[in-house]
Amino acid sequence: MASTITFIGAGNMAGAIIGGMIESGFSPDDVIATSPSDDVLAPLRERLGIRTETDNATAVAQSDVVVLAVKPQIMREVCEQMREAVQARRPLIVSVAAGLPAEILEAWLGGALPLVRCMPNTPALVGAGAAGLFANDRVDEAQRRLATELMEAVGLVEWVEDEALLDAVTAVSGSAPAYFFLMFEAMEEAGVTLGLPADTARRLAMQTALGAAKMALASDQPPAELKRNVMSPGGTTERAIAHLEQAELRRIMAEAMTACADRAAEMADELGQR
Numbered sequence: 001m002a003s004t005i006t007f008i009g010a011g012n013m014a015g016a017i018i019g020g021m022i023e024s025g026f027s028p029d030d031v032i033a034t035s036p037s038d039d040v041l042a043p044l045r046e047r048l049g050i051r052t053e054t055d056n057a058t059a060v061a062q063s064d065v066v067v068l069a070v071k072p073q074i075m076r077e078v079c080e081q082m083r084e085a086v087q088a089r090r091p092l093i094v095s096v097a098a099g100l101p102a103e104i105l106e107a108w109l110g111g112a113l114p115l116v117r118c119m120p121n122t123p124a125l126v127g128a129g130a131a132g133l134f135a136n137d138r139v140d141e142a143q144r145r146l147a148t149e150l151m152e153a154v155g156l157v158e159w160v161e162d163e164a165l166l167d168a169v170t171a172v173s174g175s176a177p178a179y180f181f182l183m184f185e186a187m188e189e190a191g192v193t194l195g196l197p198a199d200t201a202r203r204l205a206m207q208t209a210l211g212a213a214k215m216a217l218a219s220d221q222p223p224a225e226l227k228r229n230v231m232s233p234g235g236t237t238e239r240a241i242a243h244l245e246q247a248e249l250r251r252i253m254a255e256a257m258t259a260c261a262d263r264a265a266e267m268a269d270e271l272g273q274r
């Protein structure tokens, strides 16, 4: 029998995962999205044909999997309000919230629940997501497979056995689409400065990123080797890469990603009080 999967919260992340799931063949009848406002739900219902509900407890009462996809700042209130419905049904809980530890979420929901923490990213919308997953001790093999199936429908899945590593996953993939979007902005601006029309520069930059990622995924050579293959001695790329190394791009990336992971840990301290 197909599982009914409810998304509590129907924003950017839930919309991206649901869009990818429907695209990959999940039945819209098996998916419910909730939000207090039907204005948020109507476009999803119309575009994807999924079921929607403005009352979280009503949706939970029909669900085998409940995906927590609201902002971390309101998670406690949302969990406590649906605690009774969750304890009556005991579905698999999947949280996509940054920072919030499994133990705290489990406590907010009344305790003793199978819970998977997942750090996805928005390219899930186009089936090219990347997610890190961690399961608590109550998750059985069938539920692990279900969580894998759910997230593999929208991209790559990597399980981690140490929950703390989800903060590193947040830095490497959860937040990382934004790093690349910043890079696209910068490359477009520089392309325009060099005389290209903005849309031409944008398309060239994006296609190049797609090509580089596809090529690196398909290759058994490490990125350093692929980079060397583009750099003709005394040529143009060598000059550009020397500039990026002198500007300490590696240090800048390491600092930005450390700040990202630190913020996830800080959010757990700020929001995770029982």
Ligand SMILES: NC(=O)C1=CN([C@@H]2O[C@H](COP(=O)(O)OP(=O)(O)OC[C@H]3O[C@@H](n4cnc5c(N)ncnc54)[C@H](O)[C@@H]3O)[C@@H](O)[C@H]2O)C=CC1
Binding pocket: 008, 009, 010, 011, 012, 013, 014, 034, 035, 036, 037, 040, 056, 068, 069, 070, 071, 072, 074, 078, 096, 097, 098, 119, 120, 121, 122, 174, 175
């Ligand atoms: N946006 C991203 O790239 C990523 C987000 N996340 C996580 O996903 C979660 C959601 O983030 P976004 O989708 O970006 O936020 P968002 O603000 O786009 O979506 C949150 C949704 O929750 C709904 N909502 C508010 N109160 C509610 C309630 N009481 N019951 C049910 N729904 C309610 C809102 O209507 C909104 O649709 C966060 O916990 C975030 O840490 C994780 C990975 C990536």
Ligand SMILES: O=C(O)[C@@H]1CCC=N1
Binding pocket: 098, 170, 174, 175
């Ligand atoms: O910025 C955030 O807090 C969320 C979590 C990872 C990506 N977006």
